[in-house]
Amino acid sequence: MRIVVVGNGMAGSRFVTELTDRTKDFRVTVMGEEAWQPYNRVLLSNVLAGGYGPDQVRLLDPSWYGEHGVQALLGTQVHHIDRETRAVIAASGERVPYDILVLATGSEAVVPPIPGVERAISFRTLDDCQQILARSTGASRAVVVGGGLLGIEAARGLAGRGLPVTLLHLAGHLMERQLDAEAGLVLGETLAALGVEVRTGVNVAEVLDDGVRLADGEFVPGDLAVLACGVRPLTRLAQDAGLEVRRGVVVDDEMRTDDPSIFAIGECAEHAGTVYGLVAPAWEQAEVAATVIAGGKALYRGSRLVTRLKARSVELAAMGETHLTEEHAEVVRFSHRAKGTYRKLVIKEGRLVGAIVLGESDAVGTLTHLFDRGGPLPGDRAGLLFPGLSGAAAADSPVRMPDSAKVCQCNNVTKGQIRACWEAGARDVAGVAAATRATTGCGSCKAAVEGIVGWLCEQEGVSA
Amino acid sequence: MKSHQSTIDVVRTHCPYCALQCGMTVTAGTPVVIEPRTDIPANAGGALCQKGWTSGELLSHPDRLTTPLLYGKPATWDEALDHIASRLAELRREHGPDSVGVFGGGGLTNEKAYTLGKFARVALGTSQIDYNGRFCMSSAAAASIRAFGMDRGMPFPITDLASADVVMLAGANVAETMPPFVRHLPRLIVIDPRRTATAKLAWLHLQPAPGTDLALALGLLHLAIAEGLVDDDYVARRTNGFDAVKTSAAAWWPERVERITGVPVARMRQAAFALAKADRAIILTGRGAEQHAKGTDTVTSFINLALALGLPGREGSGYGCLTGQGNGQGGREHGQKADQLPGYRKIDDPAARAHVAGVWGVDPGTLPGPGRSAYELLAALGTADGPRSLLLFGSNPVVSAPASLAVAERLRSLDFLVVADFVRSETAELADVVLPTTQWAEESGTMTNLEGRVLLRRQAVEPPNGVRSDLFVLAELAARLGDHKFATEPREVFDELRRASAGGSADYSGITYERIADETGVFWPCPSEDHPGTPRPFLDRFAHPDGRARFVAVEHRPPAEEADDDYPVYLTTGRVLAHYQSGAQTRRIAPLVEAAPETFVEIHPALAEHLEISSGDQVRVTSRRGSTETVARVSDTIRPDTVFMPFHWEGANRLTNPALDPTSRMPEFKVCAVRLERVA
Numbered sequence A: 001m002r003i004v005v006v007g008n009g010m011a012g013s014r015f016v017t018e019l020t021d022r023t024k025d026f027r028v029t030v031m032g033e034e035a036w037q038p039y040n041r042v043l044l045s046n047v048l049a050g051g052y053g054p055d056q057v058r059l060l061d062p063s064w065y066g067e068h069g070v071q072a073l074l075g076t077q078v079h080h081i082d083r084e085t086r087a088v089i090a091a092s093g094e095r096v097p098y099d100i101l102v103l104a105t106g107s108e109a110v111v112p113p114i115p116g117v118e119r120a121i122s123f124r125t126l127d128d129c130q131q132i133l134a135r136s137t138g139a140s141r142a143v144v145v146g147g148g149l150l151g152i153e154a155a156r157g158l159a160g161r162g163l164p165v166t167l168l169h170l171a172g173h174l175m176e177r178q179l180d181a182e183a184g185l186v187l188g189e190t191l192a193a194l195g196v197e198v199r200t201g202v203n204v205a206e207v208l209d210d211g212v213r214l215a216d217g218e219f220v221p222g223d224l225a226v227l228a229c230g231v232r233p234l235t236r237l238a239q240d241a242g243l244e245v246r247r248g249v250v251v252d253d254e255m256r257t258d259d260p261s262i263f264a265i266g267e268c269a270e271h272a273g274t275v276y277g278l279v280a281p282a283w284e285q286a287e288v289a290a291t292v293i294a295g296g297k298a299l300y301r302g303s304r305l306v307t308r309l310k311a312r313s314v315e316l317a318a319m320g321e322t323h324l325t326e327e328h329a330e331v332v333r334f335s336h337r338a339k340g341t342y343r344k345l346v347i348k349e350g351r352l353v354g355a356i357v358l359g360e361s362d363a364v365g366t367l368t369h370l371f372d373r374g375g376p377l378p379g380d381r382a383g384l385l386f387p388g389l390s391g392a393a394a395a396d397s398p399v400r401m402p403d404s405a406k407v408c409q410c411n412n413v414t415k416g417q418i419r420a421c422w423e424a425g426a427r428d429v430a431g432v433a434a435a436t437r438a439t440t441g442c443g444s445c446k447a448a449v450e451g452i453v454g455w456l457c458e459q460e461g462v463s464a
Numbered sequence B: 001m002k003s004h005q006s007t008i009d010v011v012r013t014h015c016p017y018c019a020l021q022c023g024m025t026v027t028a029g030t031p032v033v034i035e036p037r038t039d040i041p042a043n044a045g046g047a048l049c050q051k052g053w054t055s056g057e058l059l060s061h062p063d064r065l066t067t068p069l070l071y072g073k074p075a076t077w078d079e080a081l082d083h084i085a086s087r088l089a090e091l092r093r094e095h096g097p098d099s100v101g102v103f104g105g106g107g108l109t110n111e112k113a114y115t116l117g118k119f120a121r122v123a124l125g126t127s128q129i130d131y132n133g134r135f136c137m138s139s140a141a142a143a144s145i146r147a148f149g150m151d152r153g154m155p156f157p158i159t160d161l162a163s164a165d166v167v168m169l170a171g172a173n174v175a176e177t178m179p180p181f182v183r184h185l186p187r188l189i190v191i192d193p194r195r196t197a198t199a200k201l202a203w204l205h206l207q208p209a210p211g212t213d214l215a216l217a218l219g220l221l222h223l224a225i226a227e228g229l230v231d232d233d234y235v236a237r238r239t240n241g242f243d244a245v246k247t248s249a250a251a252w253w254p255e256r257v258e259r260i261t262g263v264p265v266a267r268m269r270q271a272a273f274a275l276a277k278a279d280r281a282i283i284l285t286g287r288g289a290e291q292h293a294k295g296t297d298t299v300t301s302f303i304n305l306a307l308a309l310g311l312p313g314r315e316g317s318g319y320g321c322l323t324g325q326g327n328g329q330g331g332r333e334h335g336q337k338a339d340q341l342p343g344y345r346k347i348d349d350p351a352a353r354a355h356v357a358g359v360w361g362v363d364p365g366t367l368p369g370p371g372r373s374a375y376e377l378l379a380a381l382g383t384a385d386g387p388r389s390l391l392l393f394g395s396n397p398v399v400s401a402p403a404s405l406a407v408a409e410r411l412r413s414l415d416f417l418v419v420a421d422f423v424r425s426e427t428a429e430l431a432d433v434v435l436p437t438t439q440w441a442e443e444s445g446t447m448t449n450l451e452g453r454v455l456l457r458r459q460a461v462e463p464p465n466g467v468r469s470d471l472f473v474l475a476e477l478a479a480r481l482g483d484h485k486f487a488t489e490p491r492e493v494f495d496e497l498r499r500a501s502a503g504g505s506a507d508y509s510g511i512t513y514e515r516i517a518d519e520t521g522v523f524w525p526c527p528s529e530d531h532p533g534t535p536r537p538f539l540d541r542f543a544h545p546d547g548r549a550r551f552v553a554v555e556h557r558p559p560a561e562e563a564d565d566d567y568p569v570y571l572t573t574g575r576v577l578a579h580y581q582s583g584a585q586t587r588r589i590a591p592l593v594e595a596a597p598e599t600f601v602e603i604h605p606a607l608a609e610h611l612e613i614s615s616g617d618q619v620r621v622t623s624r625r626g627s628t629e630t631v632a633r634v635s636d637t638i639r640p641d642t643v644f645m646p647f648h649w650e651g652a653n654r655l656t657n658p659a660l661d662p663t664s665r666m667p668e669f670k671v672c673a674v675r676l677e678r679v680a
């Protein structure tokens, strides 16, 4: 059986490895427009920010395809699907027959139809990234258009390289789909402190050589313009082939299109009315499709979305229904703008259905797990926002400690026993140790024992 | 057996319990007097934990067995041994040599472990031998052999810990399992799903969901690569295979790992930097990381991290595994493992077979091949092609094996079960014949501690009338089964072991009882009597033929059993301070029972509130494999999605999952799915 995969991005490359893990019986061909070995698109922001070189984001070594008997046609764009003869036709005219076809063409960056837009660089591929980096070295100021996840990561990355950045955003606050207004505001202030000037509610009308012009005529300087205005699923192949396409290529729970021999996964696919724009769903879909195609049973039931900003010194996680208000849900909120902290929980029927965690916090891990897996929430919601608040028992002073408190865990010695030992004449740690064995295990109770003995001596008016 | 032991001798020996093998003196008398030794580095400064302090109490315990039991009735030694020999011979005649199985333990001395392996291969001719160490450190052993070509738990002396700038402990609660170990620790990073006594001492505690340590290690490696923390020069000079590992790590960016593990990215970053920026750093794994169906790969991912940072084989730095059982290290070296011959040799290696057969005076062709691993052996008992009888030494699988109800069922289905023990353990209760044996202070022998340091346990007291040593039992049976002559004096056995191990990976040939005494222990490998022993075997080269360490690319995967609607909570198991292993010894000692009287289940307040459970409530915990009742202990030291039970009491292991690691055959003790309900 011949399997052909169109698109060698995050979903396509994952599908190929998942399939070869499950079976070696198929002949697999993967065709990708990008000439690179498959790479981790998610890390492009980190490449832009510095630190990661192109070889540090590679998902498969060049030798992988040979070792696994997979044919990889890199730098090959597919032009057409011929469903009659079951073949795909590449731009070069080459025909590749398939028994099963998997579409994983992903998305393309949205380029707004404004004058001069060709002067700006989109931010989607490794090539884009390298182009931005090449231009950034000679630039004096950057303008990033679009204040979603990608635009923010790009802006932060460029600022981290020492380039002043202006971030222009159409909506009233940053990441308006994931954040409420206050979170957007706090995020903007955090970015400002890191060298990113944030302007919201502005509409870019034209891209010039040395800046952009806003709809109201204002000129914003910047000799490097980066576009992060959202993405659009690449569905043309499917559309031309007559497959059902709405926003994305429509698939069922097995990731199959309305042609049983054609599957679609990743950002080009639309499942249950949703087109996902994150990698976790793309990989889940790749696994489901690989299992089904290998003859197994698997169903995709949709994904819970956690958006996690990857920008140095800006910790932000947003998940689920962050926009629900008190009318429809229980909302817990903490805001401390001066510290760049904003935390919000949205709870419905005893379940965490949404959260925003802005600013460094140990809460993020627990909240993500509660959101992903359900699980009971404590009645005391504050503990969720401030982990450790309830847990950290105050270091008990020798005075306040009850006699029953265990002082030496290793030898099961209580304060009462130490007191008894003192009453029997022991006046230092060695004496207590000889009688009770306290401090002879891990040794970490030594200070506590000293404290108790010292306090007892003081009480008596004798110095220890 | 030693005959004229003066009762006032102060005998320098070691604790009967854990792998730290604290030095202690034992003075015979009623009661015996135990004092810490100060010359043994493991417990330098005269430390002992409560288990060690009270270890003398079991010597004269009323539960002590002093006469063989034949079908529950007292019998003479000759009656018992004759009966065993004739039953085994009969089974062998009717069903072949593999109808007899042997199961050993990581608490047995080197001499006993060695003799047990020899007994199985020579006197019984069975391939069906394995031991409870499979449940202990087998994943770390497999990973170390893969990476370094050799498995010596800590390939450096314990004193290196104190001189390190930072130590990372992945899945080890040393503050409870081996408290004096804590004294060696510098700045500490602890990875544990529970805020354990050890985690409370840590500078940084990473609290991943159970079964996600592998992802966490991949995330740390990813960070190390991304932040330019890799020791490129070391990687080029001393290792192979980094490129493939680097590529696989690209898929484990920290934000993804955070979602899987629940460990905040900022904390991962802190940990990666602390390890990388330290002059000397050490990474240690314990059962928490290892007892998984992906334990070998989990350890491998920590070793990959250590290698990327250039730690192993550098003085003062490194990777090590914290062995748990008293002789967990030596017990895995001398042939009680299904695939192994003495000296850490492989049983399917023709040269190894020829060498060992030569020492044993048999034809190499008569040695059986590899047999079943521990759980597979237990699960096969009494089945159509499995062993029909079992000889069990130093283990209590009714309490300690995973899915223990099924294992007990297998034991009951045997034609014939023989248990050698000093108390009537839960497993001994099922035996046809119980043989009362000597314990630690009543006999001599060597133990190899968690550092790979061979130590001498000396006899300090006379055994009670009626008990015999395991060596005696094996020699008597071997004689009855085929006229074999097995040594019974520990020193004589050790000298034979030295010859059998010569030239192997764990070479003991240069170690003598005198040297151990004079040098307070000798590190293997030690190939000749004038060889100083090898405290740090990897300083110049690793044990692979090319001298290099190997990176191995590994992938994270979820636990073998994930939480779902029916079983929504994860269970993880472990130890408490006052007890040791299956508790057969420690649950009989009054001060330890007072410290930890009963089994319990630790539940987070949020989960407890949801289930309407309060501390002290009786709770039923149920998994797909069984159910047990226990007492709730509500505590915020556990994650809300997880409960913890100690495994020292029969019960916890009814629940655990016997899914096996494909390489080490380690069962997944550390995570399974359960449900809890309050019992009225």
Ligand SMILES: Cc1cc2nc3c(=O)[nH]c(=O)nc-3n(C[C@H](O)[C@H](O)[C@H](O)COP(=O)(O)OP(=O)(O)OC[C@H]3O[C@@H](n4cnc5c(N)ncnc54)[C@H](O)[C@@H]3O)c2cc1C
Pocket: A006, A007, A008, A009, A010, A011, A012, A031, A032, A033, A034, A041, A042, A043, A044, A045, A076, A077, A078, A079, A104, A105, A106, A107, A123, A124, A125, A150, A234, A237, A265, A266, A267, A268, A276, A277, A278, A279, A280, A282, A308, A310
């Ligand atoms: C800078 C950046 C940061 C991101 N950060 C995150 C993040 O932190 N977390 C997260 O979850 N997601 C993140 N994403 C989104 C994530 O990368 C995408 O969701 C994911 O890549 C989607 O995978 P895909 O395979 O569907 O599409 P893609 O990865 O885009 O792959 C599609 C591939 O198909 C090829 N192709 C298209 N048409 C054809 C054709 N006709 N013939 C041949 N080949 C074709 C394309 O060239 C491309 O290589 C980020 C994206 C970017 C750009």
Ligand code: SF4
Pocket: B015, B016, B017, B018, B019, B020, B021, B022, B043, B047, B048, B049, B050, B051, B052, B053, B177, B178, B179, B180, B181
């Ligand atoms: S149990 Fe371990 S730590 Fe405790 S005294 Fe014995 S050897 Fe030392």
